[in-house]
Ligand SMILES: NC(=O)C1=CN([C@@H]2O[C@H](COP(=O)(O)OP(=O)(O)OC[C@H]3O[C@@H](n4cnc5c(N)ncnc54)[C@H](OP(=O)(O)O)[C@@H]3O)[C@@H](O)[C@H]2O)C=CC1
């Protein structure tokens with residue numbers, strides 16, 4: 001059957017972008033990538049290469065540095081770190097047509113969190129992730145499909161990535177409709193060998209992932225610890241447990257149904273092995289950290305509900321200080 005998205009573009013050819021490109025390309029879907037620098041050159045020369053639990057997949061892709069060269073797309077996966085969005089999104093206009101679906105595959109509280117909400121927060125802006133409204137202004141939210149990604153991947157070399165766990169993506173409309181395009185995108189991803197679920201409560205899933213990131217990523221920058229250490233060593237587990245408690249209260253204040261039992265969650269984390277969080281990897285490489293999307297935005301949402309999150313705030317402060325004073 002022909003794809004409803006013949007023109008598919010992945011913006012950002014890092015760990016997640018290349019994983020998606022390789023899986024989708026291997027399933028027969030033509031894929032274009034917006035990339036830059038050494039990665040652009042490598043993609044043009046050798047295509048994209050992924051090693052995951054199913055083996056190694058190498059596929060040819062079209063890679064461009066310029067949106068105008070790619071032109072209008074049917075489906076776009078935005079696979080960049082949160083701090084890159086403001087510099088990138090306004091320039092994507094040439095890729096966007098009237099029906100283009102845009103799926104941000106980005107950790108943290110999304111800039112569109114309040115889009116489609118009713119009541120007190122209807123269409124409010126999350127200041128921490130979109131301080132001056134650049135993101136809201138750059139893209140009509142009608143294009144957006146929410147996404148939470150449970151994939152672990154690392155770039156080994158430009159255009160070459162490794163992913164050592166099962167893949168899962170959860171998708172949902174910001175207004176919670178089970179729309180035809182939601183099912184089409186889900187089916188496309190599932191067809192590429194990535195478990196894909198559609199939900200009519202995407203914010204529940206966002207909170208689940210935010211809580212996983214918030215309890216581990218900033219702490220990993222402060223301490224250098226791996227997931228098994230953060231959730232397994234008694235002192236760190238206690239701090240992670242306090243952040244978890246604060247985050248669960250905030251999620252509940254927004255009516256999110258997050259089915260996390262604290263002890264089981266911490267045990268699960270302790271069993272994840274010596275995984276270095278993506279934020280720790282960014283810290284060590286001197287790249288910007290996703291502290292605003294994963295941390296400050298949650299503090300902001302907590303504040304609107306009159307919740308303080310004191311332990312989370314202190315750990316975020318320490319992580320930010322540590323990233324400022326990183327040895328060269
Ligand atoms: N990796 C993982 O295991 C997981 C990641 N995530 C989340 O997924 C999102 C994507 O992460 P990940 O793939 O790891 O990030 P990476 O840093 O590996 O990849 C981001 C890519 O985007 C590129 N990029 C940034 N700005 C531009 C631009 N203006 N033009 C072209 N390319 C650009 C970067 O290029 P350059 O290298 O040149 O800067 C890089 O190749 C993040 O929010 C992350 O937290 C979620 C779950 C797990």
Ligand SMILES: CC(C)(CO)C(=O)C(=O)O
Pocket residue numbers: 107152212213214216217275276277278279
């Ligand atoms: C592995 C995990 C869940 C840790 O928070 C993650 O998403 C990350 O490293 O960013």
